[in-house]
Amino acid sequence: MTREEIIQPENLVYKKPTLLNDEPMHYCPGCSHGVVHKLVAEVIEEMGMEEKTIGVSPVGCAVFAYKYIDIDWQEAAHGRAPAVATALKRLMPDRLVFTYQGDGDMACIGTGETIHALNRGENIVIIFINNAIYGMTGGQMAPTTLIGQKTATCPYGRDVKLHGYPLKMTEIAATLAGTCYVTRQTVYSVGAINKAKKAIKKAFQLSMEGKGSSLVEIVSTCNSGWKLTPEKANQWMEENMFPFYPLGDLKDNSTKE
Amino acid sequence: MAEQEVTLMKGNEAIAHAAIRCGADGYFGYPITPQSEVLETLAEQKPWETTGMMVVQAESELASINMVYGGAAAGKKVFTSSSSPGISLMQEGISYIAAGELPALIVNVMRGGPGLGTIQPSQSDYFQACKGGGHGDYHLIVLAPASVQEMADFVDLGWTLAFKHKNPCMILADGVIGQMMEKVVLPPFKPRRTDEEIEAECGSWATTGRKHKHNKNNIVTTLELRSEEMEVVNQRLQAKYRMLEETEVRYEAYNCEGADYLITAFGSAARIAKKAIEVAAQEGIKVGLLRPITLWPFPTKIIHELSKNVKGILSVEFNAGQMVEDVRMAAAPGVPVEHFGRLGGIIPSPDEVIEALKKKIIK
Numbered sequence: 001m002t003r004e005e006i007i008q009p010e011n012l013v014y015k016k017p018t019l020l021n022d023e024p025m026h027y028c029p030g031c032s033h034g035v036v037h038k039l040v041a042e043v044i045e046e047m048g049m050e051e052k053t054i055g056v057s058p059v060g061c062a063v064f065a066y067k068y069i070d071i072d073w074q075e076a077a078h079g080r081a082p083a084v085a086t087a088l089k090r091l092m093p094d095r096l097v098f099t100y101q102g103d104g105d106m107a108c109i110g111t112g113e114t115i116h117a118l119n120r121g122e123n124i125v126i127i128f129i130n131n132a133i134y135g136m137t138g139g140q141m142a143p144t145t146l147i148g149q150k151t152a153t154c155p156y157g158r159d160v161k162l163h164g165y166p167l168k169m170t171e172i173a174a175t176l177a178g179t180c181y182v183t184r185q186t187v188y189s190v191g192a193i194n195k196a197k198k199a200i201k202k203a204f205q206l207s208m209e210g211k212g213s214s215l216v217e218i219v220s221t222c223n224s225g226w227k228l229t230p231e232k233a234n235q236w237m238e239e240n241m242f243p244f245y246p247l248g249d250l251k252d253n254s255t256k257e
Numbered sequence: 258m259a260e261q262e263v264t265l266m267k268g269n270e271a272i273a274h275a276a277i278r279c280g281a282d283g284y285f286g287y288p289i290t291p292q293s294e295v296l297e298t299l300a301e302q303k304p305w306e307t308t309g310m311m312v313v314q315a316e317s318e319l320a321s322i323n324m325v326y327g328g329a330a331a332g333k334k335v336f337t338s339s340s341s342p343g344i345s346l347m348q349e350g351i352s353y354i355a356a357g358e359l360p361a362l363i364v365n366v367m368r369g370g371p372g373l374g375t376i377q378p379s380q381s382d383y384f385q386a387c388k389g390g391g392h393g394d395y396h397l398i399v400l401a402p403a404s405v406q407e408m409a410d411f412v413d414l415g416w417t418l419a420f421k422h423k424n425p426c427m428i429l430a431d432g433v434i435g436q437m438m439e440k441v442v443l444p445p446f447k448p449r450r451t452d453e454e455i456e457a458e459c460g461s462w463a464t465t466g467r468k469h470k471h472n473k474n475n476i477v478t479t480l481e482l483r484s485e486e487m488e489v490v491n492q493r494l495q496a497k498y499r500m501l502e503e504t505e506v507r508y509e510a511y512n513c514e515g516a517d518y519l520i521t522a523f524g525s526a527a528r529i530a531k532k533a534i535e536v537a538a539q540e541g542i543k544v545g546l547l548r549p550i551t552l553w554p555f556p557t558k559i560i561h562e563l564s565k566n567v568k569g570i571l572s573v574e575f576n577a578g579q580m581v582e583d584v585r586m587a588a589a590p591g592v593p594v595e596h597f598g599r600l601g602g603i604i605p606s607p608d609e610v611i612e613a614l615k616k617k618i619i620k
Contacts, residue, residue, distance in 0.1 A: 084323050091331055092466065
């Protein structure tokens with residue numbers, strides 16, 4: 001068989017989602033963002049929402065998310081994405097509206113907007129990338145930085161006496177009456193990627209059904225910020241992040257009326 | 258033509274009623290004295306059941322302005338209202354809206370500052386509204402109503418200018434205009450624009466999530482890391498501001514013909530100045546009033562022309578002397594320009610204005 005004979009639609013087992021364009025991503029090799037971007041693009045396509053979706057990008061590493069997925073995007077100020085998304089969804093209830101935010105954006109400077117948008121039960125989805133560090137600004141301490149974890153602004157390790165405790169925003173979100181589906185996933189293995197994709201799809205679908213707010217946390221690596229190889233970063237995440245940020249659904253009201 | 262219905266209401270209430278009638282899509286706000294009647298009136302009117310207009314009480318002014326940023330980016334007719342401290346909190350978002358060249362309406366019913374200050378009326382946010390307020394080189398179009406009627410009229414005017422120039426517009430009212438009741442004729446009902454109409458008007462840039470005519474996705478961002486590109490963005494903004502200075506200046510000239518002296522004042526200060534001018538006329542002192550309606554773009558040229566024929570100018574403001582700086586820049590060389598104002602929420606009487614005119618200008 002020639003190469004041309006093999007490349008036929010009936011033989012297709014995997015392809016890059018059409019929404020994901022060819023712009024070279026600025027993310028570091030080994031970073032989780034690229035995988036999550038792909039999942040978001042795949043889910044939007046599978047739902048047939050390519051021309052009915054508005055993404056709200058954050059300030060942080062994903063600030064340029066709008067360059068890679070060909071949907072309408074609005075770039076929010078640092079932490080304000082849930083407020084921007086609130087207006088978009090309220091004014092256009094038949095559109096799919098999601099925010100894509102990191103831990104500094106969503107769990108620190110934007111805690112007010114996050115909690116209130118979720119608690120109002122806005123029919124939006126927050127994709128929350130938690131890599132326990134500020135990646136874009138060069139590896140400073142995040143609200144989710146683990147106790148003892150070293151960063152540029154806690155070079156001797158996070159000390160609770162100096163820096164307080166890591167914040168579990170997803171656990172907080174699960175206590176809010178306005179949230180419908182709250183889950184914590186990761187994308188470090190094929191199995192995990194499949195689960196994360198299902199979670200994103202479920203959250204997107206619930207928002208279109210008007211069931212309230214959903215939050216999908218993705219526990220992620222930042223090998224550059226953590227100063228580890230991509231492989232070691234995955235290992236460090238498994239050993240340190242997962243015990244403190246356990247994976248799985250924290251709340252699922254999807255079947256409730 | 259049907260007879261116009263005259264009603265009696267507060268300036269803040271007029272803003273709310275006018276917005277519903279102008280086909281507003283959304284209001285996002287947070288309570289603060291002395292402007293809370295805007296949100297209260299909207300909540301009482303329940304426009305979501307009639308026109309479909311959305312009304313959201315946000316968790317903070319920070320959230321409200323970012324909701325406005327979201328709605329404006331989608332090409333919707335959205336607005337927020339607040340008073341001085343709340344407007345300070347919104348400045349980051351206002352800078353984003355200006356940088357994103359989005360059509361939004363922001364109402365500031367000013368109270369006295371600085372800090373938490375007072376809930377009494379003031380005009381001390383002139384600098385903030387007209388000289389930038391937030392970070393970066395940008396301008397708002399700033400309208401200064403001097404009556405409840407103008408509160409109602411400037412809602413439609415504000416949105417018209419905002420959409421025409423893709424620029425945020427601020428109605429800079431003082432607490433007097435917001436709180437006082439006057440006769441008003443509300444604007445006629447205009448239906449909200451349909452999705453198709455919004456797409457036709459704003460489809461080249463708005464994040465409506467629809468298939469756009471240009472067959473590409475729309476992105477609203479204010480980020481540009483390449484300095485050469487960012488300079489181009491700034492040059493485009495500056496060209497727009499120069500054009501606005503040429504085309505959108507609005508003012509009211511009162512009694513200026515043959516006047517020996519000129520008062521400049523905006524908002525309710527202009528109302529007091531008019532009374533002072535009437536009283537002064539009885540004493541044989543001929544005083545004119547130039548009331549800027551657009552505080553930005555500022556009516557520089559007309560003030561320059563009028564200044565050539567007067568012996569001096571008094572800028573009457575409820576602040577420590579803010580607009581007077583622009584009046585001085587506008588006035589012909591050698592024409593004395595002085596400021597008179599009361600602070601802390603005190604409204605000067607017409608007699609005080611005449612006294613200040615005599616002391617500072619006539620001498």
